[in-house]
Amino acid sequence: MTPAELRRIANRIRRRDVQAVFEAGAGHIGGEMSVIDLLTCLYFHELSVDPADPLDPERDRLILSKGHTALALYIVLSEKGFIPKQEISTFLGHRSRLNGHPNRVYVPGVETNTGPLGHGLPVGVGMAKAAKLDRRSWRTFVITGDGEMQEGSNWEAIMTAAQFRLDNLTLIIDHNRLQQGASLADTNELAPFAPKLAAFGWHVEEIDGHDPAGICRAVSRATGTPDKPKCIVAHTNKGHGISFMSDNVAWHHKVPNVEQYEQAMAELAEAAE
Template identity: 50%
Template sequence: MLNTVPTIPELQAKAREIRRHVIRMLARAGSGHPGGSLSATDLLVALYYGKLKHDPKNPKWPERDRFILSKGHCCPALYAILAEMGYFPVGELDTLRQLGSSLQGHPDIKRTPGIEISSGSLGQGLSVGVGMALAARIDGRSYRVYVMLGDGEVEEGQVWEAAMAAGHYRLDNLCAILDNNGLQIDGPIHDVMSPLPLPEKWDAFGWHVIRIDGHNMSQILEAYDRAEAIKGKPTIIVAKTVKGKGVSFMENQVDWHGKAPTPEQAEKALAELV
């Protein structure tokens, strides 16, 4: 378990390292989802290195905080963090998406230490988080549950069933993190099937809403602390992000949702991430 919170520059350096892993992993695998992995990286790094109560040497520690990557296709960033923190050897990152690998194309609870639920079919993770938060309440445990959602993902009706349930049961040990990068596979979210306005919708379902810049480390850390302090209702952090963040030619480009960089493109991307 971590005892010290890293400094902002340390977190920023770690985020660059994770982004470099993501580019290398996807280039090696020849497929995967760079855009959303890169938009979520800062939020994930701040959570794992700066907030989450967990123990990489004891992944099933009953008192640990839970994290669910409901937008499961962005698992390369999560895998890189889990490896860097010691859940499994960093060398395993090279096996992403290969036959027999512990690192599947989407998260698999049975294969990967540190993964709390299999995900990838969008819209299901928040409901699982509701279940974990209820279990904490039943058992009188103090752990918190974090669920990361995509802003295209919230077009799934089940997300709103879960939002209703979390509001109804006043699950203040549940925190959703919305990676609001504005793009989905077929285009901008407001063109494809607008889920807007997002903060108002969550507020109407009984949630406390915090809006931040999802690439500003101090804002992210502060939001995690503020969410924990809110009692009597769940909190969602609506984090404005840039899809493909950190790699100039991927930023805000719909086409980089689900394709891997070529070796040349990877080299160019890595040169920017120093």
């Protein structure tokens, strides 16, 4: 799939996301705009997954460890055919299986239940280790938020992944520089991530997390180092694609009013042309 096609899909997903947050009256819109290009490139270009056989043992695994941006994942899964597109309108609704954090028991395509931060990478290490034990070629991808990297469990898993030489594991850090209440820099500054991961023995790539060509290149098997897990530091913007949300910490989980919603949709529609 070409970068232009991936951009079109990502734009469509952004619009559906903004609409669903507006209609549900809740969501994590900033982090969703931030991660959508990464999810789109993975699901529409790189991952080997089959909605007709979501538990195929040979599938690639993706864990959205920043589980609060579940809506973005739900929309991607609906675009891929794992769940019906019309079901997105039930997001956060009474008894909907699409709650605020993904649940593998009820939503096909979800690999593990996330929500509390710092859970995805250890689980991803276990998946990658299972593939190594069986000498299988399927791969494991974990997407974390940059603020999420403040959770110590991630660093436990970073050590283990290097020790186990899991070159079939890719960690993508959605590095939008903002956490819930403030910037990372004003909270617990972990950046720069690249030298830290390199010091732990990982292969590191730094990319523009909104550039499909760069994302696709970084997540492919073509980049990496044998015996080293791969970390992609994806430089992103929270609220990307919507002028008044972009890089604005206020939009972590704010809901647009009617005027803001119309402006956001107009901007995204214009970008689609």
